[in-house]
Amino acid sequence: MINNPVIFYISAALIIFFALFSVFSKKIINSLLWSVLVFFTAAVIFYVLGSEYNAIIQAAIYGIAVPVLLGISIMFSAGKDDSGKGFAINFFAIIFAVVFTLFFIDAVVISLMKQPESFILQELPKVNFYDVISSFVKGLFINYVWAFELMGLLLTVTIAGIAVFKRKGA
């Protein structure tokens, strides 16, 4: 785990900004691109928290696979967006963004004043691979083996269901 306030505050501010932009973007493709940034920043937070596996899986599934699915959906429905509502940059949005940014800058400055060495990354991630892998294996195949099997069954049913629907549709 990297217990560094500067990295935490920057990644927290970025993920909240990206999530707000993603939710309030007017164009759907912009919303998707901002959400990709949210997922990658979440992977960074997982890495900071010391869970490299979750970070990799988050980046692979949510950062790459899920946006591809959503992007294909946007492509086949292109031009049919009649929602008509979205985010317009107005006075209140600018005020909110300024206050939000100042709050996070203030948090970083206070952290640096109280803990000046946090600006330098002193704590490098220390991973004891044997412990981490054995704990994951124990969790997946012993403690949560039913959940693991259920998850595999769910994925299989999903794939089979899509194949059946596809054949019926054809």
Add this chain to the structure above:
Amino acid sequence: MEITMYHYLFVGLVLFLIGVLGSILAQNVIKVLIAIEIMLTGININFVTFGTYCGAESFDGYIIALFYTGIGAVELAIALYIFYLMFQKKKSENIERYREL
């Protein structure tokens, strides 16, 4: 100022609330799905935080976050397939036209 568990939980909570807000306000079906994925990301951050701070040896939170990631991807695939089927009839992404769901 030392970073504690509550800082990460707060970030997860804010992400979850942004996702809730987005899923309520959005008029576009795909935007609703994106907002739901943001909610799931907030929940995952909470799980990983608990795994780091509360389960030093067993990593339970990490494993539950892994399951949640898989279930989230499956849920999205099913939701998009339902959307695809409905879109062929409705020819619109507006959520108001999907009331019969």
